[in-house]
Amino acid sequence: MYSQALNERIEGPRVVEDPAKLAAFQARIDAEERIEPNDWMPEAYRRTLVRQIGQHAHSEVVGMLPEGNWITRAPSLRRKAALLAKVQDEGGHGLYLYAAAETLGVSREELYEQLLAGKAKYSSIFNYPTLTWADIGCIGWLVDGAAIMNQIPLCRTSYGPYARAMIRICKEESFHQRQGYEIMLTLCRGTAEQKAMAQDALNRWWWPSLMMFGPPDSESQHTEQSMRWKIKRFTNDELRQKFVDATVPQGLYLGLTFPDPELRFDETTGHWRFGPIDWSEFKRVLAGQGPCNRERLAARRKAHEEGAWVREAALAHAAKKRARERAQRIAAE
Amino acid sequence: MAEQPMPLWEVFIRSRTGLAHRHVGSVHAADAEMALQAARDTYTRRGEGLSIWVVPSAAITASDPAEKGPLFEPTASKIYRHPSFYEIPEEVGHM
Numbered sequence: 001m002y003s004q005a006l007n008e009r010i011e012g013p014r015v016v017e018d019p020a021k022l023a024a025f026q027a028r029i030d031a032e033e034r035i036e037p038n039d040w041m042p043e044a045y046r047r048t049l050v051r052q053i054g055q056h057a058h059s060e061v062v063g064m065l066p067e068g069n070w071i072t073r074a075p076s077l078r079r080k081a082a083l084l085a086k087v088q089d090e091g092g093h094g095l096y097l098y099a100a101a102e103t104l105g106v107s108r109e110e111l112y113e114q115l116l117a118g119k120a121k122y123s124s125i126f127n128y129p130t131l132t133w134a135d136i137g138c139i140g141w142l143v144d145g146a147a148i149m150n151q152i153p154l155c156r157t158s159y160g161p162y163a164r165a166m167i168r169i170c171k172e173e174s175f176h177q178r179q180g181y182e183i184m185l186t187l188c189r190g191t192a193e194q195k196a197m198a199q200d201a202l203n204r205w206w207w208p209s210l211m212m213f214g215p216p217d218s219e220s221q222h223t224e225q226s227m228r229w230k231i232k233r234f235t236n237d238e239l240r241q242k243f244v245d246a247t248v249p250q251g252l253y254l255g256l257t258f259p260d261p262e263l264r265f266d267e268t269t270g271h272w273r274f275g276p277i278d279w280s281e282f283k284r285v286l287a288g289q290g291p292c293n294r295e296r297l298a299a300r301r302k303a304h305e306e307g308a309w310v311r312e313a314a315l316a317h318a319a320k321k322r323a324r325e326r327a328q329r330i331a332a333e
Numbered sequence: 334m335a336e337q338p339m340p341l342w343e344v345f346i347r348s349r350t351g352l353a354h355r356h357v358g359s360v361h362a363a364d365a366e367m368a369l370q371a372a373r374d375t376y377t378r379r380g381e382g383l384s385i386w387v388v389p390s391a392a393i394t395a396s397d398p399a400e401k402g403p404l405f406e407p408t409a410s411k412i413y414r415h416p417s418f419y420e421i422p423e424e425v426g427h428m
Contacts, residue, residue: 089378165358
Protein backbone atom coordinates (compact mmCIF):
# COMPACT_ATOMS: atom_id res chain seq x y z
CA MET A 1 0.00 0.00 0.00
CA TYR A 2 1.49 3.29 1.04
CA SER A 3 4.24 1.10 2.43
CA GLN A 4 4.58 -1.54 -0.28
CA ALA A 5 8.37 -1.77 -0.28
CA LEU A 6 8.58 -3.82 2.87
CA ASN A 7 10.34 -6.72 1.21
CA GLU A 8 13.73 -5.11 1.38
CA ARG A 9 15.97 -6.23 4.18
CA ILE A 10 15.98 -3.91 7.14
CA GLU A 11 19.45 -2.60 7.77
CA GLY A 12 21.09 -2.67 11.17
CA PRO A 13 22.71 -5.20 13.42
CA ARG A 14 20.79 -8.34 14.34
CA VAL A 15 19.61 -8.03 17.87
CA VAL A 16 19.22 -11.11 20.04
CA GLU A 17 16.19 -10.44 22.21
CA ASP A 18 15.54 -11.76 25.70
CA PRO A 19 13.04 -14.64 25.19
CA ALA A 20 11.15 -13.77 28.38
CA LYS A 21 10.66 -10.17 27.26
CA LEU A 22 9.66 -11.33 23.77
CA ALA A 23 7.06 -13.68 25.21
CA ALA A 24 5.65 -10.94 27.47
CA PHE A 25 5.52 -8.58 24.49
CA GLN A 26 3.68 -11.13 22.34
CA ALA A 27 1.25 -11.76 25.20
CA ARG A 28 0.43 -8.04 25.33
CA ILE A 29 -0.15 -8.03 21.55
CA ASP A 30 -2.33 -11.14 21.75
CA ALA A 31 -4.38 -9.49 24.50
CA GLU A 32 -5.00 -6.57 22.07
CA GLU A 33 -3.08 -4.15 24.27
CA ARG A 34 -1.62 -1.16 22.47
CA ILE A 35 2.15 -0.71 22.58
CA GLU A 36 3.14 2.84 23.56
CA PRO A 37 6.36 4.77 22.83
CA ASN A 38 8.21 4.13 26.09
CA ASP A 39 7.19 0.47 26.38
CA TRP A 40 9.73 -2.26 25.76
CA MET A 41 9.53 -3.60 22.19
CA PRO A 42 11.71 -5.91 20.08
CA GLU A 43 14.17 -4.04 17.90
CA ALA A 44 12.71 -5.65 14.76
CA TYR A 45 9.22 -4.39 15.71
CA ARG A 46 10.60 -0.88 16.10
CA ARG A 47 12.48 -1.01 12.79
CA THR A 48 9.53 -2.46 10.89
CA LEU A 49 7.33 0.33 12.18
CA VAL A 50 9.84 3.09 11.47
CA ARG A 51 10.10 1.86 7.90
CA GLN A 52 6.37 1.30 7.39
CA ILE A 53 5.27 4.59 8.97
CA GLY A 54 8.10 6.40 7.15
CA GLN A 55 7.04 5.03 3.76
CA HIS A 56 3.46 5.89 4.58
CA ALA A 57 4.38 9.48 5.53
CA HIS A 58 6.52 9.93 2.41
CA SER A 59 3.62 8.66 0.27
CA GLU A 60 1.31 11.30 1.70
CA VAL A 61 3.82 14.05 1.03
CA VAL A 62 4.81 12.92 -2.48
CA GLY A 63 1.11 12.25 -3.13
CA MET A 64 0.49 15.99 -3.04
CA LEU A 65 2.43 16.42 -6.30
CA PRO A 66 0.29 14.65 -8.93
CA GLU A 67 -2.83 16.42 -7.64
CA GLY A 68 -1.14 19.74 -7.00
CA ASN A 69 -0.53 19.71 -10.73
CA TRP A 70 -4.25 20.40 -11.31
CA ILE A 71 -5.04 22.99 -8.64
CA THR A 72 -4.54 25.94 -10.97
CA ARG A 73 -6.45 24.20 -13.77
CA ALA A 74 -9.46 22.86 -11.88
CA PRO A 75 -12.59 23.40 -13.99
CA SER A 76 -14.55 25.41 -11.39
CA LEU A 77 -14.05 27.26 -8.14
CA ARG A 78 -15.91 24.50 -6.27
CA ARG A 79 -13.56 21.85 -7.62
CA LYS A 80 -10.53 24.02 -7.00
CA ALA A 81 -11.41 24.70 -3.36
CA ALA A 82 -12.06 20.99 -2.76
CA LEU A 83 -8.81 19.93 -4.42
CA LEU A 84 -6.85 22.51 -2.47
CA ALA A 85 -8.38 21.23 0.79
CA LYS A 86 -7.63 17.64 -0.19
CA VAL A 87 -3.99 18.36 -0.98
CA GLN A 88 -3.69 20.24 2.32
CA ASP A 89 -5.11 17.17 4.08
CA GLU A 90 -2.43 14.98 2.48
CA GLY A 91 0.23 17.31 3.88
CA GLY A 92 -1.45 17.04 7.29
CA HIS A 93 -1.53 13.24 7.04
CA GLY A 94 2.19 13.25 6.31
CA LEU A 95 2.74 15.31 9.46
CA TYR A 96 0.65 13.01 11.71
CA LEU A 97 2.64 10.07 10.40
CA TYR A 98 6.08 11.65 10.76
CA ALA A 99 5.08 12.54 14.33
CA ALA A 100 4.06 8.91 14.97
CA ALA A 101 7.40 7.69 13.56
CA GLU A 102 9.29 10.14 15.75
CA THR A 103 7.90 8.50 18.88
CA LEU A 104 10.05 5.49 17.87
CA GLY A 105 13.26 7.45 18.24
CA VAL A 106 13.87 8.61 14.66
CA SER A 107 13.74 12.31 13.75
CA ARG A 108 11.63 13.82 11.00
CA GLU A 109 14.78 15.37 9.53
CA GLU A 110 16.39 11.92 9.27
CA LEU A 111 13.32 10.40 7.61
CA TYR A 112 13.00 13.29 5.21
CA GLU A 113 16.69 13.10 4.38
CA GLN A 114 16.21 9.43 3.42
CA LEU A 115 13.36 10.37 1.10
CA LEU A 116 15.28 13.17 -0.60
CA ALA A 117 18.36 10.96 -0.98
CA GLY A 118 16.20 8.38 -2.76
CA LYS A 119 16.87 5.82 -0.02
CA ALA A 120 13.34 5.62 1.34
CA LYS A 121 10.42 4.39 -0.70
CA TYR A 122 6.96 5.82 -1.19
CA SER A 123 3.92 4.37 -2.93
CA SER A 124 4.48 3.41 -6.57
CA ILE A 125 1.15 5.01 -7.51
CA PHE A 126 2.50 8.55 -7.26
CA ASN A 127 5.02 7.92 -10.01
CA TYR A 128 2.29 8.00 -12.64
CA PRO A 129 1.43 11.28 -14.37
CA THR A 130 -1.90 13.12 -14.09
CA LEU A 131 -2.56 13.83 -17.76
CA THR A 132 -6.17 15.04 -17.68
CA TRP A 133 -8.72 16.38 -15.18
CA ALA A 134 -10.31 12.91 -15.08
CA ASP A 135 -7.10 11.65 -13.46
CA ILE A 136 -7.98 13.76 -10.42
CA GLY A 137 -11.33 11.97 -10.30
CA CYS A 138 -9.61 8.59 -10.59
CA ILE A 139 -7.06 9.39 -7.88
CA GLY A 140 -9.78 10.31 -5.41
CA TRP A 141 -12.02 7.38 -6.30
CA LEU A 142 -9.41 4.63 -6.78
CA VAL A 143 -6.21 5.70 -5.04
CA ASP A 144 -7.92 7.12 -1.96
CA GLY A 145 -10.40 4.25 -2.09
CA ALA A 146 -7.53 1.77 -1.99
CA ALA A 147 -5.89 3.78 0.77
CA ILE A 148 -9.06 3.64 2.89
CA MET A 149 -9.25 -0.15 2.42
CA ASN A 150 -5.73 -0.43 3.78
CA GLN A 151 -6.01 2.22 6.46
CA ILE A 152 -9.20 1.18 8.21
CA PRO A 153 -7.60 -1.98 9.62
CA LEU A 154 -4.53 0.09 10.49
CA CYS A 155 -6.72 2.03 12.96
CA ARG A 156 -6.41 -1.13 15.09
CA THR A 157 -2.70 -1.65 14.52
CA SER A 158 -0.79 -2.61 17.66
CA TYR A 159 1.36 0.51 17.94
CA GLY A 160 -0.67 3.23 19.69
CA PRO A 161 0.63 6.41 18.00
CA TYR A 162 0.31 4.83 14.53
CA ALA A 163 -3.24 3.65 15.24
CA ARG A 164 -4.27 7.09 16.52
CA ALA A 165 -2.79 8.81 13.46
CA MET A 166 -4.72 6.40 11.24
CA ILE A 167 -8.02 7.17 12.98
CA ARG A 168 -7.61 10.87 12.19
CA ILE A 169 -6.56 10.09 8.63
CA CYS A 170 -9.48 7.74 7.95
CA LYS A 171 -11.98 10.35 9.14
CA GLU A 172 -10.59 12.79 6.58
CA GLU A 173 -10.00 10.34 3.74
CA SER A 174 -13.68 9.66 3.14
CA PHE A 175 -14.19 13.15 1.70
CA HIS A 176 -11.31 12.51 -0.70
CA GLN A 177 -12.88 9.42 -2.18
CA ARG A 178 -16.32 10.97 -2.49
CA GLN A 179 -15.01 14.10 -4.21
CA GLY A 180 -13.13 11.87 -6.69
CA TYR A 181 -16.15 9.73 -7.46
CA GLU A 182 -18.27 12.84 -7.90
CA ILE A 183 -15.79 14.15 -10.49
CA MET A 184 -16.04 10.82 -12.34
CA LEU A 185 -19.83 10.86 -12.15
CA THR A 186 -20.02 14.38 -13.54
CA LEU A 187 -17.73 13.46 -16.45
CA CYS A 188 -19.68 10.27 -17.16
CA ARG A 189 -22.96 12.19 -17.27
CA GLY A 190 -21.41 14.84 -19.52
CA THR A 191 -20.60 14.85 -23.22
CA ALA A 192 -19.27 11.80 -25.06
CA GLU A 193 -15.87 13.43 -25.00
CA GLN A 194 -15.98 13.89 -21.23
CA LYS A 195 -17.04 10.30 -20.72
CA ALA A 196 -14.20 9.13 -22.95
CA MET A 197 -11.83 11.13 -20.79
CA ALA A 198 -13.14 9.33 -17.69
CA GLN A 199 -12.75 5.96 -19.42
CA ASP A 200 -9.19 6.78 -20.47
CA ALA A 201 -8.27 7.71 -16.90
CA LEU A 202 -9.77 4.49 -15.51
CA ASN A 203 -7.84 2.51 -18.13
CA ARG A 204 -4.58 4.03 -16.96
CA TRP A 205 -5.20 4.01 -13.17
CA TRP A 206 -6.86 0.65 -12.63
CA TRP A 207 -3.83 -1.62 -12.64
CA PRO A 208 -1.52 0.75 -10.76
CA SER A 209 -4.28 1.02 -8.10
CA LEU A 210 -4.32 -2.76 -7.66
CA MET A 211 -0.54 -2.70 -7.31
CA MET A 212 -0.87 -0.29 -4.39
CA PHE A 213 -1.62 -3.22 -2.09
CA GLY A 214 1.91 -4.49 -2.60
CA PRO A 215 3.33 -7.80 -3.80
CA PRO A 216 1.17 -10.95 -3.69
CA ASP A 217 1.13 -12.84 -0.38
CA SER A 218 3.26 -15.60 -1.90
CA GLU A 219 6.09 -13.10 -2.34
CA SER A 220 5.52 -10.89 0.66
CA GLN A 221 8.33 -11.70 3.07
CA HIS A 222 7.33 -9.86 6.21
CA THR A 223 3.60 -10.40 6.15
CA GLU A 224 3.64 -13.29 8.61
CA GLN A 225 5.68 -11.50 11.27
CA SER A 226 3.70 -8.28 10.82
CA MET A 227 0.44 -10.21 11.22
CA ARG A 228 1.77 -11.88 14.38
CA TRP A 229 2.65 -8.48 15.81
CA LYS A 230 -0.71 -7.16 14.62
CA ILE A 231 0.94 -4.34 12.73
CA LYS A 232 -1.00 -5.73 9.77
CA ARG A 233 -4.46 -7.20 10.18
CA PHE A 234 -5.06 -8.40 6.62
CA THR A 235 -2.69 -9.65 3.94
CA ASN A 236 -2.01 -7.73 0.71
CA ASP A 237 -4.13 -10.12 -1.36
CA GLU A 238 -7.06 -10.00 1.08
CA LEU A 239 -7.14 -6.20 0.95
CA ARG A 240 -6.76 -6.16 -2.83
CA GLN A 241 -9.76 -8.48 -3.19
CA LYS A 242 -11.84 -6.32 -0.84
CA PHE A 243 -10.98 -3.29 -2.93
CA VAL A 244 -11.89 -4.95 -6.22
CA ASP A 245 -15.19 -6.20 -4.78
CA ALA A 246 -16.10 -2.73 -3.55
CA THR A 247 -14.91 -0.80 -6.60
CA VAL A 248 -16.11 -2.78 -9.63
CA PRO A 249 -19.83 -2.13 -9.00
CA GLN A 250 -19.04 1.59 -8.56
CA GLY A 251 -17.32 1.63 -11.95
CA LEU A 252 -20.19 -0.22 -13.60
CA TYR A 253 -22.60 2.34 -12.14
CA LEU A 254 -20.58 5.02 -13.92
CA GLY A 255 -21.13 3.09 -17.16
CA LEU A 256 -17.40 2.50 -17.56
CA THR A 257 -15.52 -0.68 -18.39
CA PHE A 258 -12.43 -2.02 -16.65
CA PRO A 259 -9.25 -2.69 -18.66
CA ASP A 260 -9.26 -6.36 -17.67
CA PRO A 261 -10.79 -8.91 -20.07
CA GLU A 262 -10.69 -11.55 -17.34
CA LEU A 263 -12.73 -9.55 -14.83
CA ARG A 264 -15.90 -11.49 -13.95
CA PHE A 265 -18.22 -12.03 -11.02
CA ASP A 266 -17.82 -15.40 -9.33
CA GLU A 267 -21.32 -16.43 -8.22
CA THR A 268 -20.10 -19.16 -5.89
CA THR A 269 -17.72 -17.01 -3.84
CA GLY A 270 -19.41 -13.66 -4.33
CA HIS A 271 -16.08 -12.12 -5.37
CA TRP A 272 -14.99 -10.31 -8.50
CA ARG A 273 -12.17 -12.32 -10.11
CA PHE A 274 -9.49 -10.32 -11.90
CA GLY A 275 -6.69 -11.14 -14.32
CA PRO A 276 -2.96 -11.37 -13.54
CA ILE A 277 -1.18 -8.22 -12.39
CA ASP A 278 2.00 -7.19 -14.22
CA TRP A 279 4.40 -7.39 -11.28
CA SER A 280 7.37 -6.51 -13.46
CA GLU A 281 5.84 -3.06 -13.93
CA PHE A 282 5.33 -2.75 -10.17
CA LYS A 283 8.97 -3.65 -9.48
CA ARG A 284 10.19 -1.26 -12.16
CA VAL A 285 8.21 1.68 -10.79
CA LEU A 286 9.21 0.92 -7.21
CA ALA A 287 12.86 0.67 -8.24
CA GLY A 288 12.75 4.17 -9.69
CA GLN A 289 11.91 3.56 -13.33
CA GLY A 290 8.30 4.73 -13.31
CA PRO A 291 7.18 7.55 -15.60
CA CYS A 292 7.60 10.27 -12.93
CA ASN A 293 10.02 9.00 -10.25
CA ARG A 294 12.73 11.46 -11.10
CA GLU A 295 10.35 14.37 -11.48
CA ARG A 296 8.69 13.67 -8.09
CA LEU A 297 11.94 13.54 -6.15
CA ALA A 298 13.29 16.58 -7.97
CA ALA A 299 10.14 18.52 -7.00
CA ARG A 300 10.49 17.50 -3.32
CA ARG A 301 14.17 18.42 -3.27
CA LYS A 302 13.47 21.78 -4.88
CA ALA A 303 10.74 22.55 -2.34
CA HIS A 304 13.03 21.50 0.52
CA GLU A 305 16.01 23.50 -0.70
CA GLU A 306 14.04 26.59 -1.59
CA GLY A 307 12.32 26.49 1.79
CA ALA A 308 15.60 26.25 3.70
CA TRP A 309 15.90 30.01 4.21
CA VAL A 310 12.43 30.12 5.73
CA ARG A 311 13.32 27.44 8.29
CA GLU A 312 16.62 29.12 9.06
CA ALA A 313 15.00 32.55 9.41
CA ALA A 314 12.29 31.17 11.73
CA LEU A 315 14.91 29.57 13.99
CA ALA A 316 17.09 32.72 13.96
CA HIS A 317 14.08 34.87 14.82
CA ALA A 318 13.12 32.55 17.68
CA ALA A 319 16.69 32.64 19.04
CA LYS A 320 16.77 36.44 18.83
CA LYS A 321 13.43 36.73 20.61
CA ARG A 322 14.60 34.40 23.38
CA ALA A 323 17.81 36.41 23.82
CA ARG A 324 15.85 39.69 23.98
CA GLU A 325 13.45 38.30 26.57
CA ARG A 326 16.38 37.05 28.66
CA ALA A 327 18.07 40.46 28.52
CA GLN A 328 14.85 42.17 29.62
CA ARG A 329 14.45 39.74 32.51
CA ILE A 330 18.00 40.37 33.67
CA ALA A 331 17.53 44.13 33.37
CA ALA A 332 14.35 43.95 35.45
CA GLU A 333 16.02 41.95 38.24
CA MET B 334 25.19 21.95 6.00
CA ALA B 335 23.25 19.61 8.23
CA GLU B 336 19.71 20.74 8.83
CA GLN B 337 19.22 22.32 12.26
CA PRO B 338 16.48 20.41 14.08
CA MET B 339 13.20 22.25 14.53
CA PRO B 340 11.99 22.11 18.17
CA LEU B 341 9.20 19.64 18.94
CA TRP B 342 5.95 20.68 20.67
CA GLU B 343 3.16 18.57 22.11
CA VAL B 344 -0.32 19.74 21.13
CA PHE B 345 -3.38 19.73 23.42
CA ILE B 346 -6.84 20.69 22.20
CA ARG B 347 -10.05 21.54 24.02
CA SER B 348 -12.77 20.33 21.71
CA ARG B 349 -15.77 21.81 23.58
CA THR B 350 -16.39 24.10 26.50
CA GLY B 351 -16.46 22.04 29.66
CA LEU B 352 -13.95 19.46 28.46
CA ALA B 353 -10.29 19.32 29.39
CA HIS B 354 -7.52 19.88 26.85
CA ARG B 355 -6.52 16.55 25.40
CA HIS B 356 -3.25 15.48 23.82
CA VAL B 357 -3.67 15.10 20.04
CA GLY B 358 -0.11 14.87 18.71
CA SER B 359 2.92 17.00 18.08
CA VAL B 360 4.31 19.59 15.68
CA HIS B 361 7.72 21.03 14.86
CA ALA B 362 8.09 24.81 15.04
CA ALA B 363 10.74 27.42 15.73
CA ASP B 364 8.80 29.15 18.52
CA ALA B 365 5.58 28.98 20.51
CA GLU B 366 3.67 31.33 18.23
CA MET B 367 4.50 29.31 15.11
CA ALA B 368 3.78 26.09 17.00
CA LEU B 369 0.26 27.37 17.71
CA GLN B 370 -0.29 28.18 14.05
CA ALA B 371 1.11 24.84 12.91
CA ALA B 372 -1.08 23.05 15.48
CA ARG B 373 -4.16 24.91 14.19
CA ASP B 374 -3.39 23.95 10.57
CA THR B 375 -2.47 20.36 11.40
CA TYR B 376 -5.04 19.38 14.01
CA THR B 377 -8.10 21.64 13.61
CA ARG B 378 -8.93 21.75 9.91
CA ARG B 379 -12.51 20.65 10.59
CA GLY B 380 -13.51 22.61 13.65
CA GLU B 381 -12.03 20.15 16.14
CA GLY B 382 -11.08 22.74 18.68
CA LEU B 383 -11.94 25.84 20.68
CA SER B 384 -8.55 26.21 22.35
CA ILE B 385 -5.02 24.94 21.79
CA TRP B 386 -2.08 24.50 24.16
CA VAL B 387 1.42 23.84 22.86
CA VAL B 388 4.11 22.66 25.25
CA PRO B 389 7.79 22.09 24.46
CA SER B 390 8.12 18.28 24.36
CA ALA B 391 11.35 18.53 26.33
CA ALA B 392 9.43 20.15 29.21
CA ILE B 393 7.36 17.04 29.84
CA THR B 394 8.45 14.63 32.56
CA ALA B 395 6.94 11.19 32.13
CA SER B 396 6.74 8.18 34.39
CA ASP B 397 8.54 5.04 33.27
CA PRO B 398 6.10 2.35 32.04
CA ALA B 399 8.54 -0.35 33.19
CA GLU B 400 8.15 0.99 36.74
CA LYS B 401 4.38 1.08 36.68
CA GLY B 402 4.12 -1.83 39.12
CA PRO B 403 5.85 -0.17 42.09
CA LEU B 404 4.61 3.31 41.08
CA PHE B 405 0.94 2.42 41.19
CA GLU B 406 1.13 -0.25 43.88
CA PRO B 407 -0.38 2.00 46.60
CA THR B 408 -3.59 2.35 44.61
CA ALA B 409 -4.08 -1.39 44.14
CA SER B 410 -3.74 -2.27 47.82
CA LYS B 411 -6.17 0.31 49.21
CA ILE B 412 -9.53 -1.14 48.35
CA TYR B 413 -11.11 0.81 51.24
CA ARG B 414 -10.89 3.85 48.98
CA HIS B 415 -13.80 2.45 46.95
CA PRO B 416 -17.42 2.85 48.06
CA SER B 417 -18.10 -0.85 47.50
CA PHE B 418 -15.74 -1.67 50.42
CA TYR B 419 -18.40 -0.54 52.92
CA GLU B 420 -21.45 -2.59 53.72
CA ILE B 421 -24.70 -0.70 54.13
CA PRO B 422 -27.95 -2.59 54.94
CA GLU B 423 -30.34 -2.76 52.02
CA GLU B 424 -33.14 -1.16 54.08
CA VAL B 425 -31.14 2.06 54.15
CA GLY B 426 -31.59 2.35 50.41
CA HIS B 427 -29.34 3.95 47.84
CA MET B 428 -26.35 5.77 49.29
